[in-house]
Structure formats: C-alpha cells, structure tokens
Amino acid sequence: MIDTFGRKINYLRISVTERCNLRCRYCMPEEGICKKTHEEMLTEDELISCVRAAVSLGMTKFRLTGGEPLVKRNLLSICKRITEIPGVEELCLTTNATLLPDTAEDLVRAGVSRVNISLDTLDPRKYGWITRRGSLREALDGIDAALHAGFAKVKLNAVLIGGFNDDEIPALADLTRKWPVDMRFIEMMPMAGNTEFGPEAYIPYTRVLEALPELVPVSNKSASGLAGSLPGGMPEQNGVAKLYRLPGALGNVGLISPVNAHFCRTCSRLRLTADGKLKPCLHSEAEYPVKGLDEEEIKKQFAAAIYGKPEWHGNLSVTERSHALRRMNQIGG
C-alpha cells in the first residue's frame, strides 16, 4: 500500500516479546518489565493472521524483534509459519545473539534469511556494564554461530554513545575486515524512558566519519559487492543506512541517523507490538489495536495505520524526547 505521503509500505517489524535476558541501559529498566498477562499478548495464531493481512496489503518483508526474540518459546514455529505464507519474500531477525549458538541453524531451516546482531562494544567489562548482565563471550559465540549457520546476511549494530563507545568506532568498524558482516552505527534515540544518559552521550553519526577518514561511500549497485565512489562523495541510502566501506573490507559500514538526519521520507515500515498494537511510527504515540480481531478487521486496522502514518517523527533531542509511550523493548527497535 502507498501511504498519504507517497511512501510504499512493504515492511513489518514484529515484536514477539517484551521480555529480554539483558537489560541494556538505553532500552530497558534494570528491574525488567511489568509482566503482562498471557491474555494481553498476541497469540501465535493472531500474529500469523496479522502477517496474512499485511501480505494482502502488499507487505513482503518481515522482521522479528523484541525484547529478545530468542527467549520466545514458540519462535521457530512462528518463523516457519510466516515463511510458508505465499507473498512473504523475506524474514529477518534482530537479536542480541547470546542465545544464537543453540538456535542459529534451526532459524535458517525455519526460513530466516538475515540476522541483525546488537554489539555495542568489544570490551568485556563495558559489555557487562551496558547490558547490566550480559557476557561479551556469549555474544561473540552467537556471532560465530550466525556466521556459520548459512544466513544470507549478517549485520552488526552498535548504538553510538558518547563517552562509552566512541573510542571503539575504529575497532568495531574493523570487524568488517575480519568477517563478512556489515557494521552499522545507530544514533542513540531519546526514548521517553531512556533517561540514563546526558546530552554528551547523544553523538551524531558524523562522529563515525571523523573517526574513520578512510571510509569510501558505497553506491547502491555496489552495496553488496565492491565499493564505488559516487560523484560528490555522497553515500547511497540503502534502506535506513548510509553506506560506506573500509579499504579491503568484506562488508559495509552503515550509518543510521534517526536523530540528526532522519530518514522518514523513505520509511517503508509499520511496527506490531507483542501486545497487539500497530504503530505507524516508532516515535508517535498513535497505536491501532489488533488483539482479538478477525483477519478482515485486522486488515482494516493495517490500512488505517498506513493512512495514519505521520510524515515524520518531529525533532528528537535529549530535551525533545520521543512521543512513544513505551520503552524500546516494548516496541521492537
């Protein structure tokens, strides 16, 4: 479907759970979440009805996220059922990777083709601090499992945090020389509940360009192959990321700038929360409930959410916070 601002909406990000085995400081409160009752959450059948409704409106790409999707007991069944739906072209997953060693191959067999893995630091002590309980070793083992499981693409995501990992930009980018992965740096978003960090922590994506002057802009045509400069040195926008490459690297460096250079004009996505709310925009408080509805009614809610998608999310800053009423683990980043 095309929305009121001419954008083709073909991508649905589905949060399968609000729960997580980590507690990243920018995402979740230390005490975890207020557990909702089973009855409040979407059932597997309702989730599949949502995907069918989405496909009937022209959506082709789906991503499972959370919370941590790998803590969801019936995740593999969900994946299999989604990839069996005619019209589903791609199923991807976003994860912290710590549980991937036991699940990566099953996920590939269930039809997941791409995986995005969060990795904010290569320092075990800092990893423990930012996740409040995670082990870097487990995350690295998960990345290793992903690289050997046969996914078509593995991407790593780091949230840029001034005073925490800005000194690691070269080391993180260097992973693209070691492994066939894209390394993407994401500006930290001032979600309503993310009040742990001061203004100095919100650094712009341009800090990556300053730290890595050897980066070469990548054109769309060469995004999965050799790097190629564009006239004027401007990178292509591939999805939400501006793409660059280090000389001799196996993958790209991507810069994702929701705060300092938003990409709302090309946004093609809707979000579905684990408790059955369609969100037309990550940063808007607007939600369209689908819990308890039949497939025809769900389809109407999808259409309403697409037509209700705002033109852009407004300015975001440490003082102008996201209008979303949820923490990131409750939306699905």
Ligand code: SAM
């Ligand atoms: N647990 C999985 C993971 O960490 O990859 C999936 C869910 S997590 C909410 C999805 C993504 O959102 C992660 O890459 C995470 O770093 C990102 N994220 C969470 N809070 C954020 C924030 N305040 N600003 C920017 N990215 C954020």
Ligand code: SF4
């Ligand atoms: Fe969990 Fe992912 Fe949020 Fe970290 S970013 S607390 S891993 S949901």
